[in-house]
Amino acid sequence: MQAIDRHTDHARSDVRIDSALAAAEYEQRAVSSHHAAMLVAIHSVLEEARFSPEVFVGDHASRFNRDHVEFAERAAIADLAVRLAMAENTVRAHELQVVTMLGRTPIAWERFRLGDISPANARTVAELAASLPEGDTAAYVAFDAAIAEHATRLAPARFRAFARRKREQIVADTAAERHESLRSERRVRFEPDLDGMAWISAYLPADVATAAIARLDAEALSLSVAPGESRTLQQLRADVFGDWITGVGSSAPVGVRVGVLIPMLTLLGLSEQPASFEGYGPIDAESARKLAGNATSIYRLLTDPVTGAILDIDKPTKYIPAGLRRMRQAVDQTCTFPGCGKRAINCDLDHTIDRQFGGRTTFTNLSHLCRNHHRDKHQTLWQITQDADGRITWTSPTGHVAVPDPPPF
Numbered sequence: 001m002q003a004i005d006r007h008t009d010h011a012r013s014d015v016r017i018d019s020a021l022a023a024a025e026y027e028q029r030a031v032s033s034h035h036a037a038m039l040v041a042i043h044s045v046l047e048e049a050r051f052s053p054e055v056f057v058g059d060h061a062s063r064f065n066r067d068h069v070e071f072a073e074r075a076a077i078a079d080l081a082v083r084l085a086m087a088e089n090t091v092r093a094h095e096l097q098v099v100t101m102l103g104r105t106p107i108a109w110e111r112f113r114l115g116d117i118s119p120a121n122a123r124t125v126a127e128l129a130a131s132l133p134e135g136d137t138a139a140y141v142a143f144d145a146a147i148a149e150h151a152t153r154l155a156p157a158r159f160r161a162f163a164r165r166k167r168e169q170i171v172a173d174t175a176a177e178r179h180e181s182l183r184s185e186r187r188v189r190f191e192p193d194l195d196g197m198a199w200i201s202a203y204l205p206a207d208v209a210t211a212a213i214a215r216l217d218a219e220a221l222s223l224s225v226a227p228g229e230s231r232t233l234q235q236l237r238a239d240v241f242g243d244w245i246t247g248v249g250s251s252a253p254v255g256v257r258v259g260v261l262i263p264m265l266t267l268l269g270l271s272e273q274p275a276s277f278e279g280y281g282p283i284d285a286e287s288a289r290k291l292a293g294n295a296t297s298i299y300r301l302l303t304d305p306v307t308g309a310i311l312d313i314d315k316p317t318k319y320i321p322a323g324l325r326r327m328r329q330a331v332d333q334t335c336t337f338p339g340c341g342k343r344a345i346n347c348d349l350d351h352t353i354d355r356q357f358g359g360r361t362t363f364t365n366l367s368h369l370c371r372n373h374h375r376d377k378h379q380t381l382w383q384i385t386q387d388a389d390g391r392i393t394w395t396s397p398t399g400h401v402a403v404p405d406p407p408p409f
């Protein structure tokens with residue numbers, strides 16, 4: 001790049017600014033347009049997979065068999081996710097975005113494809129369009145016409161507020177039905193955060209959530225006035241929540257056991273190498289020693305300080321011994337498919353080589369697979385292999401070898 005002497009070149013600075021502004025605008029349009037092109041490419045792969053399921057499922061597959069088509073689609077989504085280093089859900093979301101915009105907001109889609117609408121606004125368009133009442137063509141047309149122009153010039157937050165208002169106007173008469181169907185999606189989410197912390201959140205009907213918060217506030221408030229209490233109201237709320245949900249102080253505490261995978265030298269206090277908490281990930285050495293020391297709800301799994309291998313393995317037997325199951329849980333932490341975050345405790349413990357083909361019940365022939373990836377393994381051409389140390393490699397139907405996720409310890 002050519003050096004610019006700003007002291008002797010005042011006359012041309014306005015020109016340089018103009019050209020840099022023009023470049024920013026041009027590149028932004030290019031990014032938007034390329035983003036749309038990537039979505040189209042993902043859509044094309046999935047269309048091909050649905051049309052030719054044999055590529056992903058095997059020669060017996062037929063496009064007229066719904067199961068084959070579904071499995072081909074899922075194997076292809078996994079293939080894309082691994083190649084693009086994306087979550088499978090992101091691939092699904094991209095596919096849903098293309099299909100929704102093509103079907104419901106063709107005007108906005110065309111402007112997105114040309115680079116007039118940013119990826120952020122396009123996502124908002126798709127998300128809100130997807131939530132319009134199924135099959136209500138008049139609503140699709142009205143929404144598309146109402147938002148397409150604004151999507152090209154409003155910043156994301158502004159546009160979102162505008163588009164939501166339009167959507168509400170268009171579907172105002174179906175509010176009660178929508179609440180009823182969203183009720184069925186209530187759930188609890190667990191998200192590990194950094195430095196030994198994590199989030200628990202719940203998606204609940206507003207009345208339940210409001211009542212819960214009111215009760216939490218009341219309890220925290222009554223504790224806060226106790227003599228000598230130094231915790232803030234926020235801390236008290238968190239502590240009360242934690243006590244309630246783990247059953248501390250209640251008449252019938254629930255017995256839960258959680259594994260902590262701890263390097264031997266760390267346990268002995270000779271090393272500060274971090275340990276790993278089952279279903280969460282790394283925790284610092286000091287907390288791990290405390291957990292391994294006293295809590296009855298914790299079981300320990302010692303690892304070799306050099307190789308990281310589990311030091312003690314149950315003998316192979318016909319059934320899967322609880323100890324072996326726990327070890328595999330602690331090592332896998334999640335489904336072993338690359339990028340899958342499903343917690344091991346909610347997964348199937350699968351024989352990599354099936355027992356009917358001579359596969360043994362050993363640490364090196366077992367891995368956790370969530371229901372979806374378990375089905376992918378048996379129903380599609382995705383292949384799993386496991387080496388002598390029990391490490392797992394997945395190969396996609398199109399021959400892509402997925403590098404395994406790094407171990408949690």
Ligand SMILES: [Zn+2]
Nearest residue numbers: 335340370373
């Ligand atoms: Zn999985």
